Amino acid sequence: MSTAQTHSAQNLTLADCLLQETGVDIRRCYQCGKCSAGCPMAAEMDYPSSVWMRMLQTGRPDLEKAVLKSQSIWLCLSCESCYVRCPMEIDIPRVADFLRAASKRRGLVHPRARNILRFHTAFLDSIRYTGRLYEMGMVVDYKVRSRKWWQDLLTAPGLFLRGKLNLLPHRVKHPKAMRKLFKWAAEDKEARI
Amino acid sequence: MKMGYYPGCSISGSSREYGESLLAVLRALDVELAEVEDWNCCGASAAHNLNHTLSLALPARSLALAEQQGFQELLVPCAACFSRLAATRKALMADDAKRRQIADLVELPMKNIPVSINLLQLLQRVLPENLKEKLRAPFDYKVACYYGCLLVRPAEVVEFDREEDPEEMDRIMEKIGAAPLDWAFKTECCGAGFSVPRTDVVGRLCARILDDAVSRGAEAVIVACPMCHSNLDMRRQASESHSGKKYTIPILYVTQAIGLALGLDAKQLGLQRHIVPVRLSAGKSSQILENAPA
Numbered sequence: 001m002s003t004a005q006t007h008s009a010q011n012l013t014l015a016d017c018l019l020q021e022t023g024v025d026i027r028r029c030y031q032c033g034k035c036s037a038g039c040p041m042a043a044e045m046d047y048p049s050s051v052w053m054r055m056l057q058t059g060r061p062d063l064e065k066a067v068l069k070s071q072s073i074w075l076c077l078s079c080e081s082c083y084v085r086c087p088m089e090i091d092i093p094r095v096a097d098f099l100r101a102a103s104k105r106r107g108l109v110h111p112r113a114r115n116i117l118r119f120h121t122a123f124l125d126s127i128r129y130t131g132r133l134y135e136m137g138m139v140v141d142y143k144v145r146s147r148k149w150w151q152d153l154l155t156a157p158g159l160f161l162r163g164k165l166n167l168l169p170h171r172v173k174h175p176k177a178m179r180k181l182f183k184w185a186a187e188d189k190e191a192r193i
Numbered sequence: 194m195k196m197g198y199y200p201g202c203s204i205s206g207s208s209r210e211y212g213e214s215l216l217a218v219l220r221a222l223d224v225e226l227a228e229v230e231d232w233n234c235c236g237a238s239a240a241h242n243l244n245h246t247l248s249l250a251l252p253a254r255s256l257a258l259a260e261q262q263g264f265q266e267l268l269v270p271c272a273a274c275f276s277r278l279a280a281t282r283k284a285l286m287a288d289d290a291k292r293r294q295i296a297d298l299v300e301l302p303m304k305n306i307p308v309s310i311n312l313l314q315l316l317q318r319v320l321p322e323n324l325k326e327k328l329r330a331p332f333d334y335k336v337a338c339y340y341g342c343l344l345v346r347p348a349e350v351v352e353f354d355r356e357e358d359p360e361e362m363d364r365i366m367e368k369i370g371a372a373p374l375d376w377a378f379k380t381e382c383c384g385a386g387f388s389v390p391r392t393d394v395v396g397r398l399c400a401r402i403l404d405d406a407v408s409r410g411a412e413a414v415i416v417a418c419p420m421c422h423s424n425l426d427m428r429r430q431a432s433e434s435h436s437g438k439k440y441t442i443p444i445l446y447v448t449q450a451i452g453l454a455l456g457l458d459a460k461q462l463g464l465q466r467h468i469v470p471v472r473l474s475a476g477k478s479s480q481i482l483e484n485a486p487a
């Protein structure tokens with residue numbers, strides 16, 4: 001892939017790109033393991049955060065690829081527990097954001113994480129067109145993408161009866177402004193690494 | 194001057210009882226809000242998960258509109274929106290080039306970006322010292338105050354309370370006659386945006402939270418975030434199928450508890466919209482609930 005070539009031609013590791021783009025320096029990590037110990041998702045991760053930090057520190061392309069292919073980076077809930085506990089104040093959720101964008105760009109998304117990506121995509125598509133989240137539209141979009149047709153079918157009527165489900169979207173008055181923002185953001189550098 | 198109000202998408206949809214109870218309580222306390230006109234979605238976790246620039250651009254437009262409409266402060270009751278708006282302001286204040294780029298895109302000045310405050314910060318300011326005298330039905334229950342993640346983390350963004358053992362909601366509960374409990378899951382994650390793509394994760398995380406609250410004798414869990422509420426209330430079944438237990442503990446927004454204590458009508462507070470019925474056993478508030486029109 002073209003960007004992967006650029007990155008090796010310049011002899012930049014993924015950690016170097018991360019530092020350049022986000023200012024987060026993972027070389028500071030000294031493997032205390034506090035982030036993994038407090039992570040609510042660590043038990044389900046193939047590599048908990050402290051492990052993928054070490055993998056990236058080595059700068060080895062095979063390990064970098066393994067991180068980008070991992071389920072872990074998609075399981076991160078951005079709850080910020082790791083960040084507030086890190087003795088070196090490394091913004092780990094920001095690292096995860098960077099890795100997800102890179103993983104998506106390079107087509108390395110873990111098969112079992114694809115529904116999480118489909119959900120995020122359906123969410124953003126909803127905003128792109130209406131400016132505000134249209135919950136029902138987004139869930140239908142997600143069902144089409146994930147083919148989870150039956151999920152939550154029994155929840156919906158209860159929500160509707162309780163007045164929690166809008167049948168029609170709320171739109172912003174200037175949908176063009178939204179499209180402009182999306183277009184500009186599509187040129188985001190991180191999404192290109 | 195009126196305070197700006199950024200309701201966010203959840204409050205306009207699946208969590209409308211949060212907005213209803215908030216408006217009812219603030220009206221009773223004579224606090225006026227003015228909704229930011231034409232606000233848009235903050236992008237929530239979806240935006241920052243996939244595109245960092247978008248995660249700044251989306252909240253920035255709403256902040257720029259709020260500035261143009263003359264607001265210096267915005268009430269942002271959803272913890273996720275609050276975190277995104279506060280993080281965006283911080284990022285743009287530190288990055289002049291990006292701020293100017295976005296200002297050009299949205300065709301607004303973006304010179305004095307308004308400050309976002311969460312609901313607990315506002316309540317801290319507006320709840321009167323002599324509130325106890327004004328209570329018509331003190332909320333005399335044992336409660337577990339659940340803050341979740343984004344109201345208190347990270348401190349440099351939210352500039353509010355303590356990251357690990359916050360106290361502000363507990364203090365507010367004491368003011369309305371409740372007994373906030375000391376418990377272990379005040380700031381543990383509920384599973385947030387995984388409600389749809391990984392409901393099983395939400396079940397596992399919420400079951401831990403409910404288990405701890407129940408085992409310490411809590412009669413209600415109090416929240417100030419639509420995601421926390423929907424995962425603990427709407428997704429109750431996921432928690433139950435994870436742990437194999439039945440939980441009946443209701444989840445109340447902080448504004449619903451205050452509203453009941455002030456003697457406001459249960460329906461006005463949106464209690465009928467919950468999936469887990471709000472049945473509170475002893476105490477004066479239970480009378481209000483029973484007398485409420487169906």
